[in-house]
Amino acid sequence: MQRPNLLFVLADQWRSSAFGFRGQDPVRTPHLDALAADAMVLTNAVSNYPVCSPYRAMLMSGRYPFGNGVPLNVNSLTAPLGVGLREDLTCWSDVLHADGYYLGYVGKWHLDPPTDEDAIHGEGVREGCVWDAYTPPERRHGFDFWYSHGCCDDHLHPHYWADAAPREAPTQVDAWSPEHETDVALGFLRDAARRYREDGAPFALTMSYNPPHQPFDTVPSRYLDEYRDLSAEELLVRPNVPAGSDEAATIAAQYFAAMTGVDEQIGRLLDALAAEGLADDTIVVFTSDHGMQLGSHGLMFKNVWYDESLLVPFILRWPGRVPARTDDLLLSAPDIAPTLLGLLGAAVPDEMQGRNLADVVRGGPGDRPDRALYLRPAGGFEDTTEDTRGLRTHDRTFVVQRTGDGAEHLRLYDLTKDPYQQENVADQRPGEVTTLRAALQEELAHCNDPWA
Known part of the structure; x- marks a missing residue:
């Protein structure tokens, strides 16, 4: 029997309540709703450190921040402190690469410290520091196909470093980034499907969309049109949003519009899997690195302990292997790497601190965590x-x-x-x-x- 493939989709700053099927936020997500109907949906997936780089490092390494090199967000202010995903770690992608998987990464990475040369990209400079960074091949942790940027892309005019392109030669694009990245990913999937059929080589593709993360106003009007006329009361329905949250209402329309747009792109990916005859042979995961307050408790963004920031979506579909259901399993970010490896039949490195919950995910017995950490160390860009x-x-x-x-x-x-x-x-x-x-x-x- 051939080993299963993996399509891992990560959308930045997507909170767990923001789906049509959840019946909470007023957002339209028909493709993810359909995926959820055939999948395991977790209601207690936790972003233990709800900000971009620390979550992503936990996701890749299966280790907590003080063991993976990313105890703070990665940017030019924390780079002198050595903040960045450790090159010597064995990430889940390294394990799959060694096992013969064909690996692709498309989209935001945000795990490498910027250098002086990275400051030349204006979209990567914000609020007094550099966020964007080139990732050298030796720091890509086993990914064969690479089409990525660091952070702070312009969603309507994105740039990427493609495979062997040097730091000074990024690809500049005039298109909405999720749509363009999906075009690239569909090319990868066609090639990967051919390899799978001809040689039996499985693939693992990570799709890392930056929207619905800010800048919020860089979303095509065809999606925004669905939300622009909704009132603040219609957009901000959670009872912990104080009255008069006009800024949050403006952002909410743009935030939900970006979600509807990303949902459409995910639908294209799922359609491609089906067209290649790989839907039953591919584990599909949709999740996020953290949520967003969007006015709740009078706050706008993330990196706090409230559920709007702390809880993230986690939808996993594997037809015939993982029962479709809603489950209150407490999943921490470092648990994802060992659990994915367990599902894929790969060895879990001893250095990983997360739990392998593959048996539980399959619907079998096993220890179910009863607690998850929240972390926010002092220092970093946010300051504190x-x-x-x-x-x-x-x-x-x-x-x-x-x-x-x-x-x-x-x-x-x-x-x-x-x-x-x-x-x-x-x-x-x-x-x-x-x-x-x-x-x-x-x-x-x-x-x-x-x-x-």
Whole structure:
């Protein structure tokens, strides 16, 4: 029997509530809705560190930030600190490459530190630092086909480094990036399908779309037209959004429009798999690196402990092998690499700190995690002297914030009574705080976090 293929789709900043089938955010996603109907849908997939680079490093390496080299977002301010995905790590892609898989990567990477030469690309310079970066072949962790950029692309005028192109010769494109990237990916899939049929060589393609991440106003009007006339009340339906969130409403229309556009491109990928006769032989995953507040709790973006940022979509389809269902499995970002390897029948490196949940995903018995970490170390672009750690369980959110003066601030939300995390009950429940603090220490010790 041939080994299964993998299509792994990552959309940047897509929160878990934003699907038509969820019935929460007012967004139209027909292709992902259809995928979800035939797939395992997780309601408790956690972005343990809800910001781009740290999540992506956990995803690739199966290790937590202080073991993978990315404890902060990667940019020119953190590059002198050595922040960047460690070249010596064995990522899931390295394992599959060694096992004979044909690997492709298309889209945003954001795991390599910028150099002085990277500053020449204007779209990669924002708010006083450089975000974009070229990734040398030796740092691509086994990917054979490469069509990627670092970060901060212009969605309507993107650029990419293609395969052997040098740093000084990126490909400039005048097209909406998800549509163009899908065109490129369809070429990869046709070639990979031919290899699979003729030689039995399986493939793994990672599609990393930057939208619906900002800049929000760079979305084609054909998608925005569906949302531009909706009122703030129609767009911002979560009860933890304060009145008068006009900026959030404007962004919401653009954010949901980009999602509808990305959904259309995912539909093209799924159609291509079906046309090549590979739908049953390919594991398809759709997820995101983090969510977005979009006005909830008066906040706009991410990198906080609230579910709008912390919870991400996770949809996995493998016909006949993974039962279609909705599951409350608590999945952490470092669990994805060992779980994918387990599903694909590959060896899981001992250095990976995440859990191999492949048996559980298949619908069988196995240990189901009862907690997931929340991490926000001090420092980095966002700035902060505040060092924060926490836990997300099925029914609680617990957070410890340490400020620069050594003071601690505790937060505890009872999700059974307060699903929108509006009442901090830490002072009222000292017993729960003690228990959760001990559990937090255990988890931090497991992943060698110096906070512990």
